[in-house]
Amino acid sequence: MMYPRKNPQVSQQTQSRRFLNPGQRDELKKVVAERLSKKYGLKYTELIQDEVDNFVTTNKNITAKGLQKLEDNIQKATHSNMKKTGGQAHFVDDDDQSVKSGISKMSGATNFDEVDRFTKKTLTKQEAEEQEKYKDKKLQTMNVQPPTNDLNFLDEDNEWAAIYKYNKYLFDKEEEAKKKRAEELKVRNRLELDKQVQEKKEKKEKEKILDQKYTENMHLQMQRYDQKEKEKEEEHKRQRALDKQLRERQIKENKYKRRHEDKQQKALDQYLMQKVREELEQEQNYQKFKKEHQAEVMKKLLAENEIRKQNQLEADQKEREENIKLMNAHAKLVEDQENEREKNIKEREAKMKEFQASALEQVQLDFEDKLGKMFKRSEKYERRHEQKLNEEEARKQQKLADQKKYLKQYLFEQMEERQKRSKQEKQDYNEQANIWKQDNAKYQEFENQKQQKKKEMMNQYSTLLKQQMRDNENSKKANTNRMNENEAFINKFLLDELDQIKNTQDQARSTQA
Known part of the structure; x- marks a missing residue:
């Protein structure tokens, strides 16, 4: 189980650690008292607890300077108490006792274990050589008493007395060796104890330096935290101001954009209405022009027909007059011929009388021949005139048919052109309607989006x-x-120790399972 080093909810909001609620103040008071108790000794726990309670009660705003002042006051109080009770010698006894027992009274603090390991690692070869020289010097300066007996038992005459003295000599030698070994053991123990005391002192000095660095680091971290909080607050203010400016700018841009779109829409509507009016006006003008043009064409056609009719009538009249003239000429010719005939008859009658017998037959033949020629000429003229009239009538009918065909073709072309124009107009109108529909759909889609x-x-x-x-x-x-960020940082070692204990228990359970 890993404990959080930082509260995620606390990091999301800007909150000064100087204004704490009652629960946070109690937690901070507990952490500070525990830390100072480990630093200055467990026997001063009540003194430290009273100082911390007094500090937290009298100071509403807890700052780095206030914590430093509290630590200075506790340090002075503990030093004065040690001077009164002779605490220095007592500390030495405690150290000796802890060395003899092999267990330190401060071993409960996990950070001191880290310092011990650090101290063991930082011992140099020079310090080890100095310790060995000190040990040899102690062994050389030891006061070893000479043996109380000597080899006088060799001069004994009594064999039993010599054996006894020899046994006593051996016993004394053995006792002397035991004492020497005991003295050497004491010296080694004393040197080891001195070394441990020296190491303990050095450890305390290093712990003091580490605590001082830790305190300075804490103060620096708290100052940096305060600076970061201020910068964060200023950044939040700038961000809020920037967001406000952006919102105002966006609102202005939206208003301007909406007004611009309304203007464009109005202009587009006006343009479309104007375009529709112009197209309607053009259509009306075109229809009017077409009607006038058709009326003019019809008038021209009617006028041309009238002119053609008039010309035809005049031609017919001329032809009739010519025919009349020809008929009159024919009648006159006939009359002249009759007169001439009568004259000839009279002449013939006169001559007949003269030439009755001989000329009667010849005259009759000539008259019949002339009369036949006249009838043939008249018939030929009548046939030619009738053919001419028929051809003229056929030409008139063909011309009228051609005019009707041309007029019909023209009307068909006009109707087809009108149908094409109507179809094109309908197609254009449908395309325009589709364009308007698409524009409307796009506009609706844009509005929906x-x-x-x-x-x-x-x-x-x-x-x-x-x-x-x-x-x-x-x-x-x-x-x-x-815990907030500062509390988690202060209790870092305890949290790590709890994590280790937890991991150990989990491993033990998994091993058992």
């Missing part, structure tokens, strides 16, 4: 505000149950 984005943005704002409200509530609830 804008409304959707606005809705999503409002939902995001709502979700963010709700999350911030939940975070604030959770942080308020968690402030009394969780």
Whole structure:
């Protein structure tokens, strides 16, 4: 199990550690008292607890300077108490006792174990050589008593007395060797104890230096934390001001954009209305022009027909007059011929009388021949005139048919052109309607997207505000149950020790399982 080094809820909001709630003040008081008790000795726990309670009660705002002042006061109080009770010699006895027992009274502090390991690692070869020289010097300066007996038992005459003295000599030698070994053991123990005392003193000095560095580091960390909190607060202020400016700018841009879009829409509507009016006016003018053009064409056609009719009538009249003239000429010719015939008859009658017999037959033949020629000429003229009239009538009918065909073709072409124009106009109108429909669909899609984005943005704002409200509530609830960043940093070693114990228990359980 790993304990959090930093409270996630606390890191999300800007909160000064100088203004603590009652739960945080009690926790801080407990941590500071425990730390100072480990540093200055467990026997001063009550003194340290009273000083810490007095400090926390009298100071509402807890700062780094205040903690340093509290530590200085506790240090002075412990030194004065040691001077009164002779605590220095007592510390030496405690150290000796701890060395003899092999267990340090301060072994409960995990950070001191770290210092011991650090001290053992930092011992140099020179210090080890000095310790060996000191040990040899102690052994050389030892006061070893000479043996109380000598080899006088060799001069004894009594064999039993010599054996006894020899046994006593051996016993004395053995006792002397035991004493020498005991003295050497004492010297070695004393040297080892002195070495341990020296190491303990050096360890205390190094612990003091480490504690001082730790305190300075804590003060520096607290100052940096305060500076970071100030910078964070200023950054939050700048961010809020920037967000406010961005929101105002966005609102202005949205208003300007909306006004611009409204203007563009109005201009587009006006342009489309103007375009529709112009097209309607053009269509009306075109229809009017077409009607006038058709009327003019019809008038021209009617006028041309009238002119053709008039010319035809005049031609017919001329032809009739020519025919009349020809008929009159024919009648006159016939009359002249009759007169001439009568004259000839009279002449013939006169001559007949003269030439009755001989000329009657010849005259009759000539007359019949001439009359036949006249009838043939008249018939030929009538046939030619009738053929001419028929050809003229056929030409008139063909011309009228051609005019009707041309007029019909022209009308068909006009109708087809009108149908094509109507179809093209309908197609253009459908295309324009499709364009308007697409524009309207795009505009509706754009409006829907804008409304959707606005809705999503409002939902995001709502979700963010709700999350911030939940975070604030959770942080308020968690402030009394969780450690803040400073508390987690101060209890780092204890937390690591708890993690190690937990890991050890887990490994033991897994091994048993």
